[in-house]
Amino acid sequence: MSSLLSVKGLCKSYRTGAATVEVLKGIDLEVAEGTTTALVGASGAGKSTLLHILGALDRPSSGSVQFRGSDLFARSDRELADFRSTSIGFVFQFHHLLPEFTALENVMMPALIARTDRRQAERKAAELLEELGLGHRLVHRPGELSGGEQQRVAIARALVMEPALLLADEPTGNLDMKTSEAIHGSLSRLQQKTGITLVIVTHNERLAAGMERVVRLADGLIEPAVPEVP
Numbered sequence: 001m002s003s004l005l006s007v008k009g010l011c012k013s014y015r016t017g018a019a020t021v022e023v024l025k026g027i028d029l030e031v032a033e034g035t036t037t038a039l040v041g042a043s044g045a046g047k048s049t050l051l052h053i054l055g056a057l058d059r060p061s062s063g064s065v066q067f068r069g070s071d072l073f074a075r076s077d078r079e080l081a082d083f084r085s086t087s088i089g090f091v092f093q094f095h096h097l098l099p100e101f102t103a104l105e106n107v108m109m110p111a112l113i114a115r116t117d118r119r120q121a122e123r124k125a126a127e128l129l130e131e132l133g134l135g136h137r138l139v140h141r142p143g144e145l146s147g148g149e150q151q152r153v154a155i156a157r158a159l160v161m162e163p164a165l166l167l168a169d170e171p172t173g174n175l176d177m178k179t180s181e182a183i184h185g186s187l188s189r190l191q192q193k194t195g196i197t198l199v200i201v202t203h204n205e206r207l208a209a210g211m212e213r214v215v216r217l218a219d220g221l222i223e224p225a226v227p228e229v230p
């Protein structure tokens with residue numbers, strides 16, 4: 001299987017006043033195309049920081065990330081912004097949908113910003129919402145949808161540009177277990193259908209176990225996998 005992401009010696013530190021906080025302390029990670037990975041670990045372990053760097057939302061302090069063999073952070077900020085809008089889909093814990101637009105319009109938005117033909121964008125957005133079980137909610141505004149429905153709209157919006165990589169940071173963190181499981185089920189189904197690579201941060205071990213691989217972060221480093229007992 002070919003590598004989508006190849007992370008080597010990744011470090012990230014922040015300066016706050018006189019102190020420097022080392023958040024990531026030398027991450028090595030390979031993510032193969034078309035695979036699903038859960039990123040788990042205690043609060044403050046650096047999961048979101050790593051996810052943001054993988055999605056080029058933030059630059060590392062040192063180390064490298066190769067995306068399909070090309071050095072991500074050798075690119076300018078402008079090139080990274082283009083890269084993000086075409087190659088990465090993001091889903092966050094809070095959906096950040098635009099309240100004055102309908103579900104369909106919210107999902108179409110990234111495609112319209114990228115100047116995709118309107119009819120094509122609309123067709124794709126409606127198809128994704130349909131697949132996520134929201135075919136009957138296309139003209140509802142976020143305020144008229146349940147929390148789980150809002151998050152499904154956010155997932156459809158993240159997929160409308162057909163990115164290579166979907167990054168999800170606690171996408172069901174503020175939903176009940178039943179709704180979370182249903183959304184994870186939809187994500188897995190869409191992942192299998194599209195072959196997109198999925199990296200998801202979650203505190204929920206049960207949902208993490210549904211991914212092909214679980215990567216555990218502790219104190220800025222990846223913990224070695226525990227060998228299975230024969």
Ligand SMILES: Nc1ncnc2c1ncn2[C@@H]1O[C@H](COP(=O)(O)OP(=O)(O)OP(=O)(O)O)[C@@H](O)[C@H]1O
Nearest residue numbers: 014016021023041042043044045046047048049050
């Ligand atoms: N911009 C920043 N400036 C200073 N410190 C930061 C910044 N962003 C993150 N940190 C620190 O980095 C550490 C890791 O944060 P991060 O959000 O990556 O952890 P996490 O594993 O995702 O935690 P959680 O599960 O609670 O979301 C925390 O101690 C946090 O305070």
